[in-house]
Amino acid sequence: MTVPDWLKIRDGGLVKGLNDRTWLVETGGAPNYRIEVLPAKGQFTCAILQTNNGKRLDEGKVYPSKDAALAGGLEELRAKLGW
Numbered sequence: 001m002t003v004p005d006w007l008k009i010r011d012g013g014l015v016k017g018l019n020d021r022t023w024l025v026e027t028g029g030a031p032n033y034r035i036e037v038l039p040a041k042g043q044f045t046c047a048i049l050q051t052n053n054g055k056r057l058d059e060g061k062v063y064p065s066k067d068a069a070l071a072g073g074l075e076e077l078r079a080k081l082g083w
Contacts, residue, residue, distance in 0.1 A: 001070060011027070011028065012025065012026055014026070015031065022035070023035045023070065025077065031051050034051055035048050037066050037073070044069035046063075048073055058073065059076055
C-alpha cells in the first residue's frame with residue numbers, strides 16, 4: 001500500500017500489522033491509529049481505531065474489495081482528522 005500524500009506531508013506512514021488485514025497509521029513516529037479490513041455482507045469494511053483509547057472512528061461503509069476498504073478507511077480517517 002502506498003502512503004497517501006496527505007499522510008506523507010504530516011510525516012506519517014503506514015506499517016503492516018501482525019496479520020494481513022491490519023495496518024497501523026503512524027504520525028509523529030507513533031502508531032496512533034489502527035485500520036482493520038473486515039468481511040461485511042460479501043464485501044469488506046474497515047474498523048478504524050485510535051490506539052491510545054480504542055475509540056472507533058469509522059462510519060461502517062462497505063467496499064467491494066480489501067484494497068478498496070483500506071483506501072476507503074484511510075479516506076475516512078483523513079476526513080475525521082480534518083486533513
